[in-house]
Amino acid sequence: MQKWLVLLSGCLFLCLAVSAQKTSLFKKVGSWLDAGNDPNYIEEHTKDLTLRVFGSRKYNYYDIVDNKIVDNGIVDNGIVSSTRSSREVLYRPNTPFNVGVGFNYRFIGMNIAFNLPFINKETGDYGQTKVLDLQTHIYSRKLVIDFYGQIYKGYYIANTRGLFSSLGSGSVEMIRPDARNVNLGLDVQYVFNAKRFSYRAAYLQNDYQKKSAGSFLIGGGIFGMRMKGDSGLVPSYLQKAGFFDKENFYRTRVLSAAANVGYAHTFVYKKHWFATLSLTGSLGANYTTLNRVKEGNVSKVGLQLNNNIRISIGYNSARYFAGIHYVDLTTRSQSPVPDTYQTMGAGNFRISFARRFKLKKQLF
Helix, strand or coil: CHHHHHHHHHHHHHHHHHCCCCCHHHHHHHHHHCCCCCCCCEEECCCCEEEEEEEEEEEEEEEEEECCEEEEEEEECCEEEEEECCEEEEEEECCCCEEEEEEEECCEEEEEEEECCCCCCCCHHHCCCEEEECCEEEECCCEEEEEEEEEEEEEEECCHHHHHHHHCCCCCCCEEEEEEEEEEEEEEEEECCCCCCCHHHHHCCCEEECCCEEEEEEEEEEEEEEEECCCCCCCHHHHHCCHHHHCCEEEEEEEEEEEEEEEEEEEEECCCEEEEEEEEEEEEEEEEEEEECCCCCEEEEEEEEEEEEEEEEEEECCCEEEEEEEEEEEEEEECCCCCEEEEEEEEEEEEEEEEEECCCCCCC
């Protein structure tokens, strides 16, 4: 599976590299994607060499949610009232906080990050997670492309103590070293006001946005997810209490497609301090299969609801950048079990410090 994911990721980056070749068709596409900007709002620094140091944590997560209506035992005029009760099982990885260096020049960018053992605790109460995370975010003037290629093994149930304290020890089944996830997806958004609004200023540090501006967004995405364990993913004592209609499954597979709309805005204070906020919501359909522990497989087409949040705050100028960036994608997939759904999320938290250098002679 890892070889398949690496090969698919390599094909994606090969396609992006080929698109940079100087043929007439690709020139037209490149010219359209890299539309000119309004210099009163955006100061471009793609021809400068941008160097950065950063700290980063990539992650994904998986939730099982039961949102069924339950009787609360209150009788009013002979009618038993009921309420909608939401319970969930939250699977989280124990991912490291990495430290690294990177650069940007023209359309080329690269980051290299390292796991420093004295910063991270990989075992203990949360177990150990093995990670291959090829998550990539590409920002052109008019398009934002998010690629998710993730393989995670080893999770812990984050809300065990709160959910099951009345049923026994809070640490029972908390660590799941057998839980394995493969998450693959592509999300694309079109930026309408690319001349005055720049994602690259906040996330690539090769633009400097001098005035407040925003833009509407539109796009779509396709995703595939598989979560698997050696035993049931619903803890047995919660299953007995009626969670998920007492169903249990050891593997789930979700294929989904959705269209999205949203809005992004950068607020600039005293020319240099900024806050970039972005939110998109998606509506679509999914096909979900549950491999149950004691019975046969069950599949269903259901409603798909996604959202994508980006937040960046910090300081930006013609030479220096310091900021905090956060990107989070959440995919909510309706389950074959009534009044339940599954959530898969992925994202990246980063702290960056960058310096831009003007070159006396362009490298190419």
